[in-house]
Amino acid sequence: MDSENKYPTEGFKCWKKAKELRLQYYKNYMQAKEKGGIRWAGNAPSIDAVPYGLGDDVYHLTGEPYGATVAYNKEFARRCHEVVEAKGYARDLCAYMRNYWGSVLLNEFVFGGPFPKPDFMWVLHSCCSHAKWYQEASRIEGGIPYFVIDWSAGMYYKWDEKREDYVVDPNQEHRIQYLVDQMQEGIEWLEDITGREYDDEKLIQAAKNYFESTSLWAEICTLNQAIPAPMDEKTMYSFYVFAALHKAHREVVEFYKELRDEMRDRVARGIAAIPNEKARIMTDIQPPWGFLEIYRYMESYGVVSIGSFYTFTLMGHWEIAEDGTFRPRTTPMEKGIEIRTREDALRLLADWALGLPMAQIFYDHRFKSHIMKKIFTQWKCNGIIMHFNRGCEGLTLGVAENKQALVEAGIPVAYYEGNMGDEREFELATVKEQITAFIESLGLIK
Amino acid sequence: MATEKKEYWRWHEYNWHDPDIDWRDAEIITAGVDVGSVSSQAVILVDGKIYACANMRTGHSSPESARKVANWALEGTGMRIEDIHYVVGTGYGRVKVPFANRAITEIACHARGAVEIYGNSVRTVLDMGGQDLKVIRCDERGKVLNFLMNEKCAAGTGRGMEVMADLLGVPIGEVGPRSLQVDEEPPPVSNTCVLFAKSEALGLLREGWPTEKVLAAFCRAMTDRVYALLEELGVQRDLAITGGIAKNVGIVKRLERKLGFEALKTEKDPQLAGAWGAALFAKVLYQKERAQKRQAC
Amino acid sequence: MFDKFREWYENRHEYAKDWKEKTGGKVVGYICTYIPEEILYAANVLPVRILGGHEPESIGLAEPYLFGMYCPFCRDCLAQGLQGKYAYLDGIVIGQSCIHIRQTFFSWRQRIPHEFDHYIPMPMNVVTPRASIPFLRKELEIFKSALERWLEKEITDDDLRRGIEIVNKNRRLMKKVYNLRREPNPKLTGLEAMYMVVSSQLTDKNEHSDAIEEMFNNGLATRDLGRESSIRLMTVGSENDDVEFTKMVEETLGATIVIEDHCTGSRYFWEEVKLDEKDPLTAIAERYVTRTPCPQRDWEPERIRFRRILDLIEEFGVQGVLLIQQKFCDPHELDIPALRDLLNEKGIKNYFLEFDVTVPVGQFRIRVEAFLETFASDELFAEDIV
Amino acid sequence: MIAVGIDMGAKNVKAVVVRDGEQIGRSIFETGFDRYVSARKAFEGALQDADVGEEDVGVVVATGAGKKVVTFAEKQFTVMACNAKGIVRLFPSVRTVIDVGAEEARAIRLDETGKVIEFAINEKCAAGAGAFVEAMARAMEVEVGEFAQLSLASTKAIPINAQCVIFAESEVVSLIHAETDRADIAKAVHDAMAARVGAMSQRIKVQKDIALVGGVARNIGFVQSLKTFLKEDLLVPPDPEFVTALGAALLGMEGEESD
Numbered sequence A: 001m002d003s004e005n006k007y008p009t010e011g012f013k014c015w016k017k018a019k020e021l022r023l024q025y026y027k028n029y030m031q032a033k034e035k036g037g038i039r040w041a042g043n044a045p046s047i048d049a050v051p052y053g054l055g056d057d058v059y060h061l062t063g064e065p066y067g068a069t070v071a072y073n074k075e076f077a078r079r080c081h082e083v084v085e086a087k088g089y090a091r092d093l094c095a096y097m098r099n100y101w102g103s104v105l106l107n108e109f110v111f112g113g114p115f116p117k118p119d120f121m122w123v124l125h126s127c128c129s130h131a132k133w134y135q136e137a138s139r140i141e142g143g144i145p146y147f148v149i150d151w152s153a154g155m156y157y158k159w160d161e162k163r164e165d166y167v168v169d170p171n172q173e174h175r176i177q178y179l180v181d182q183m184q185e186g187i188e189w190l191e192d193i194t195g196r197e198y199d200d201e202k203l204i205q206a207a208k209n210y211f212e213s214t215s216l217w218a219e220i221c222t223l224n225q226a227i228p229a230p231m232d233e234k235t236m237y238s239f240y241v242f243a244a245l246h247k248a249h250r251e252v253v254e255f256y257k258e259l260r261d262e263m264r265d266r267v268a269r270g271i272a273a274i275p276n277e278k279a280r281i282m283t284d285i286q287p288p289w290g291f292l293e294i295y296r297y298m299e300s301y302g303v304v305s306i307g308s309f310y311t312f313t314l315m316g317h318w319e320i321a322e323d324g325t326f327r328p329r330t331t332p333m334e335k336g337i338e339i340r341t342r343e344d345a346l347r348l349l350a351d352w353a354l355g356l357p358m359a360q361i362f363y364d365h366r367f368k369s370h371i372m373k374k375i376f377t378q379w380k381c382n383g384i385i386m387h388f389n390r391g392c393e394g395l396t397l398g399v400a401e402n403k404q405a406l407v408e409a410g411i412p413v414a415y416y417e418g419n420m421g422d423e424r425e426f427e428l429a430t431v432k433e434q435i436t437a438f439i440e441s442l443g444l445i446k
Numbered sequence B: 001m002a003t004e005k006k007e008y009w010r011w012h013e014y015n016w017h018d019p020d021i022d023w024r025d026a027e028i029i030t031a032g033v034d035v036g037s038v039s040s041q042a043v044i045l046v047d048g049k050i051y052a053c054a055n056m057r058t059g060h061s062s063p064e065s066a067r068k069v070a071n072w073a074l075e076g077t078g079m080r081i082e083d084i085h086y087v088v089g090t091g092y093g094r095v096k097v098p099f100a101n102r103a104i105t106e107i108a109c110h111a112r113g114a115v116e117i118y119g120n121s122v123r124t125v126l127d128m129g130g131q132d133l134k135v136i137r138c139d140e141r142g143k144v145l146n147f148l149m150n151e152k153c154a155a156g157t158g159r160g161m162e163v164m165a166d167l168l169g170v171p172i173g174e175v176g177p178r179s180l181q182v183d184e185e186p187p188p189v190s191n192t193c194v195l196f197a198k199s200e201a202l203g204l205l206r207e208g209w210p211t212e213k214v215l216a217a218f219c220r221a222m223t224d225r226v227y228a229l230l231e232e233l234g235v236q237r238d239l240a241i242t243g244g245i246a247k248n249v250g251i252v253k254r255l256e257r258k259l260g261f262e263a264l265k266t267e268k269d270p271q272l273a274g275a276w277g278a279a280l281f282a283k284v285l286y287q288k289e290r291a292q293k294r295q296a297c
Numbered sequence C: 001m002f003d004k005f006r007e008w009y010e011n012r013h014e015y016a017k018d019w020k021e022k023t024g025g026k027v028v029g030y031i032c033t034y035i036p037e038e039i040l041y042a043a044n045v046l047p048v049r050i051l052g053g054h055e056p057e058s059i060g061l062a063e064p065y066l067f068g069m070y071c072p073f074c075r076d077c078l079a080q081g082l083q084g085k086y087a088y089l090d091g092i093v094i095g096q097s098c099i100h101i102r103q104t105f106f107s108w109r110q111r112i113p114h115e116f117d118h119y120i121p122m123p124m125n126v127v128t129p130r131a132s133i134p135f136l137r138k139e140l141e142i143f144k145s146a147l148e149r150w151l152e153k154e155i156t157d158d159d160l161r162r163g164i165e166i167v168n169k170n171r172r173l174m175k176k177v178y179n180l181r182r183e184p185n186p187k188l189t190g191l192e193a194m195y196m197v198v199s200s201q202l203t204d205k206n207e208h209s210d211a212i213e214e215m216f217n218n219g220l221a222t223r224d225l226g227r228e229s230s231i232r233l234m235t236v237g238s239e240n241d242d243v244e245f246t247k248m249v250e251e252t253l254g255a256t257i258v259i260e261d262h263c264t265g266s267r268y269f270w271e272e273v274k275l276d277e278k279d280p281l282t283a284i285a286e287r288y289v290t291r292t293p294c295p296q297r298d299w300e301p302e303r304i305r306f307r308r309i310l311d312l313i314e315e316f317g318v319q320g321v322l323l324i325q326q327k328f329c330d331p332h333e334l335d336i337p338a339l340r341d342l343l344n345e346k347g348i349k350n351y352f353l354e355f356d357v358t359v360p361v362g363q364f365r366i367r368v369e370a371f372l373e374t375f376a377s378d379e380l381f382a383e384d385i386v
Numbered sequence D: 001m002i003a004v005g006i007d008m009g010a011k012n013v014k015a016v017v018v019r020d021g022e023q024i025g026r027s028i029f030e031t032g033f034d035r036y037v038s039a040r041k042a043f044e045g046a047l048q049d050a051d052v053g054e055e056d057v058g059v060v061v062a063t064g065a066g067k068k069v070v071t072f073a074e075k076q077f078t079v080m081a082c083n084a085k086g087i088v089r090l091f092p093s094v095r096t097v098i099d100v101g102a103e104e105a106r107a108i109r110l111d112e113t114g115k116v117i118e119f120a121i122n123e124k125c126a127a128g129a130g131a132f133v134e135a136m137a138r139a140m141e142v143e144v145g146e147f148a149q150l151s152l153a154s155t156k157a158i159p160i161n162a163q164c165v166i167f168a169e170s171e172v173v174s175l176i177h178a179e180t181d182r183a184d185i186a187k188a189v190h191d192a193m194a195a196r197v198g199a200m201s202q203r204i205k206v207q208k209d210i211a212l213v214g215g216v217a218r219n220i221g222f223v224q225s226l227k228t229f230l231k232e233d234l235l236v237p238p239d240p241e242f243v244t245a246l247g248a249a250l251l252g253m254e255g256e257e258s259d
């Protein structure tokens, strides 16, 4: 069926670099102590720009990408689950968290060697598990100090009847202040437990990196609106992770610039992710990491996943333009805002963090449904396949309602149940059958 | 569609009594009747010594099963239920033993019975029965200190094994030994749920797995579940296994391998533990009652 | 003596409808106990807590809106609403809580008709009050203004002080009743306490307080239930208003629940608002930030709630603890291993049970019975004595 | 033009022969160890029933979990697609079809042409399919058909809490022990299963008319319970277990004609 392969494809040039960077990231963390540096652990959304004020030799380990890496290693994951369950933890808890704890309890790092304990933990809380994850990690690791910043300060957006769209809620000042106050206290705490003097200049630079890298990621995603799509979602997973690893690091900014340029080039030359693109879908929520082959399976029918609310907005920062377009968020630097003091940086950080589209799902599922529809249209999709992920209670908040809303809007939607990090809750054959039925209903199998 | 099939799940039912004992000389006769979800046992003690017992399948009605199993144990002894001074009911149908003076949970009775059967070095009792798993921590007298029961999913219990036996046409007593006849341990089946297990087993057979290997995969999955429960409570040595599945070497051996030590062994029937423990409690309770009555007089 | 509370509990909807008719006032349903009822009382609005109905057959109604792995309690609550059982509510509010029950609120807001709704982003961080109290004060102000706009009337500081006093008084009285559970022969059962506390979330607190005072006038303090020899239990968990289970434990098995840590129990009312000379909204904000936290906001290394549980065990002479957890309830699941470790370390016997919309009383009976036997079974080992 | 649809179920293989859109033969065989053999048997049985020879067959379509072993089929479709196609042929007004087989259950919303719009399938746990009833009937030692019938005599609602089949079985056993009326137990089982299947169905937008297909649709006790749960009437075709195979044959036919 060669005639179906109408688009040229080629591998990503920066693929190799991505692999190296990722390896280096974990290596840096493992080896931080050898060079007298500091290492800390935290969740992916945690505001890592703040600890960067402690110096350039500060490295960290984000829990979710680590948990996902464990999930890839099914045998290791199975051992993690066993040891966690033996301690009496429930099986339905966040799979990343269980993979992480399991790794701690086994005292085995998935990349080899014993689990490298952090000096402290620095967390941003919104789903029920974030703070507790590290509270328990601290307990089982023998009392590692941790600091949690509450992110659940309410919705950043509000519905505007006239525009029939979401606009930024002007009632934001005290929410920003809430985060700023916590970060201020956090900085004192950081100084206290590390005995280091805090450097505001480093904070300011890191904050700028954070704004830039996360807006850049959104830009990269935006380039995937092209037909054929230059990047499939499975590849996207390998790239978006950098923002989840250390979004406030200069390295990530540089890498994302390179990737953005490559995407532009691919679009210009009409390079496709898959040669036989016939239909474009978007997905939802974390994929089952141990079974990414389902993406390849879809592609065998000419179905490419262009991304998802998840890959776009977990780490990417966006805004809604006057005309309703979902687009990369304008950074404070682009707006010409000068960041001079610690207070300046913290305020902007708080404002940026509160505005993350993904964070809005904690206050109203209608926001996500609305944005999903925007993505569906702007990225020229034909259908949506949702993963009802039993491994994450946080991002599944509202999924059932999202699905209802999308179906209401006449969008073809299918969903399957699974688990991002616990293969016992995933059945490949059943899921493939569901995907096939969906592709059939899109009229792609005759 | 239903053709007459051999019932492979049927485990051995029996009754027994000690012809050397003359119960008519006895001071205290007590009994324990364990009406489980799958099996029922009766143990008759004469002055604390085992005199008779029976082990059979539980029928539809608990009271009836209790009467049946007790009468079967007494068969040929000349003793009648009325001759027994004190009866303790235990197990699933414990409150439905019509002739019992008292009901005590199988958790307490199994621990007590395990110490009687295996000796007082027992600290952990694993009871693998028809529909549930229990892990019990006890002291040297068999007094329960702590326990866990499997909740949620009943996958991988005695009933499950019976279904497997039937499906694969392997008599239940041979499931264990045959599961050990593999050169290499296969991965555990992913779904131990009785219903799905069936199609999973069929799938494996279709893939060309020999029966032994399928059995091994099942026993392994079940062992993993048992092990997880043991780990959760924390195993203290010595370990005694009671209940019907104690007779399944496919699970016992694998469990021992995983634990790195052996469970206690016995010549006696571990399935009797509950009823035996109950009969022992009956003796104490009877003595107490008698002492109180005497005081009252 | 506690019949009135039982009646209110059983006829909660009739009560609320009657109240509306009688007073012409508005009734607001609330989800989660992190709701400043003081402000609603100040506005003469009746707050009633939305709870489940324990009917497995109606749970399916919530299925299209709630993800399968959210807790049964949040499904049960939503199913009640979808059935129209709460059609009399004029509004619904939530104080930011765990995300499962948040979904109940979100779906309710969208699918069940009402005039007024409000989401209070109750801070999760209660470890840094310096940041949380001013934040919450502002959010309470926003809530108050929203109410004022809806009701078209001003809520003054005096109103707020009155609201605070109504709720505080009820708290004080319930605590007084709870003190009677400390005695060697408790003056009330766990079931009675449950009826009292849950009904206080369903009725006008003025009336509820009167009913408690009446009990005292009728000799509550000198009652004899003859439970001095029964085993004293504590239950710990999220919400629990399972009558069947409680009856099984107290009536069939003869134990007595002398104290509990549930948000349908002591955790709901234990702390008062300390008004002093403060601005009332700040005082309210302080109360909610410093009250005994639910697990999902209990972030201190030595959890605040655990310290309190240990205190209660001591004060109420608890012999054993039943840990009750709603299936899939992440916040509590996240505390249970740590709590069990702590109790074991202190030598306090405990047993864990997982609850659903209704509990399998049969399966639970053997567990609880065996658990109780571990306290009482010494007589079974008295061979040497006789 | 003759097309044959073969539905490889977990418990039964069903085959339907269609000529020019009309069903002319069918056959059902228990799924044996060798599924290929079962498929052949059902296939040949259906041809015999239709009185046509193998050489007359234009196209063979396989569906169901074991569809891959039907090596003599030219085409494969998912069960969902076949369900939808089959039911609109029988009942053109149907917009939702609920299919309950031995181990799986699914709910499908379709349009007037029989195209799938949305579907849901039961997850993992077996407590919402035919095998559940079979296990419970076994616990009561009656045939499934009799068990189904029994339940109609009861008006009681006894909740079975356990969603797990095995726990449910022990609940049933304890109900038996408690000497609960057999009819009430049967109804309790069907109610419990209807609650699961019903809840699963409600994950899609259930639109009228609603049809129930699959072997379990023969279980009148379950049908009654599901009707009560959904508060809607259900259309049940005379041979509910053949609908999927019929749909498969029709889909095969359609493809051939357009070529």
Ligand SMILES: Nc1ncnc2c1ncn2[C@@H]1O[C@H](COP(=O)(O)OP(=O)(O)O)[C@@H](O)[C@H]1O
Binding pocket: B011, B012, B035, B036, B037, B038, B039, B040, B091, B128, B129, B130, B131, B132, B157, B158, B159, B161, B162, B172, B173, B174, B176, B242, B243, B244, B245, B247, B248, B271
């Ligand atoms: N001889 C045997 N060999 C292997 N397994 C056996 C044997 N006898 C009984 N079993 C297993 O034990 C189970 C019954 O266990 P039992 O402890 O008697 O159940 P319960 O007391 O819960 O009714 C049966 O389901 C079967 O799997």
Ligand SMILES: Nc1ncnc2c1ncn2[C@@H]1O[C@H](COP(=O)(O)OP(=O)(O)O)[C@@H](O)[C@H]1O
Binding pocket: D008, D009, D010, D011, D012, D013, D100, D101, D102, D103, D104, D129, D130, D131, D133, D134, D144, D145, D148, D214, D215, D216, D217, D218, D219, D220, D241
């Ligand atoms: N006459 C009947 N009465 C009640 N149930 C029946 C009857 N016939 C079949 N069933 C049910 O139908 C199921 C088989 O359905 P079927 O659709 O053939 O399954 P599958 O396609 O999964 O093989 C059995 O599990 C049984 O419960």
Ligand code: SF4
Binding pocket: A064, A094, A095, A096, A097, A127, A128, A129, A130, A391, A392, A393, A394, A395
């Ligand atoms: S949002 Fe999901 S992945 Fe993240 S901590 Fe919460 S449950 Fe885990």
Ligand code: SF4
Binding pocket: C071, C072, C073, C074, C098, C099, C100, C101, C238, C239, C326, C328, C329, C330, C331, C332
């Ligand atoms: S705290 Fe637990 S029980 Fe309560 S609503 Fe949340 S998840 Fe459910």
Ligand code: SF4
Binding pocket: B152, B153, B154, B155, B192, B193, B194, B195, B196, D124, D125, D126, D127, D163, D164, D165, D166, D167
């Ligand atoms: S998977 Fe099977 S054993 Fe597990 S809960 Fe479901 S029916 Fe029960």
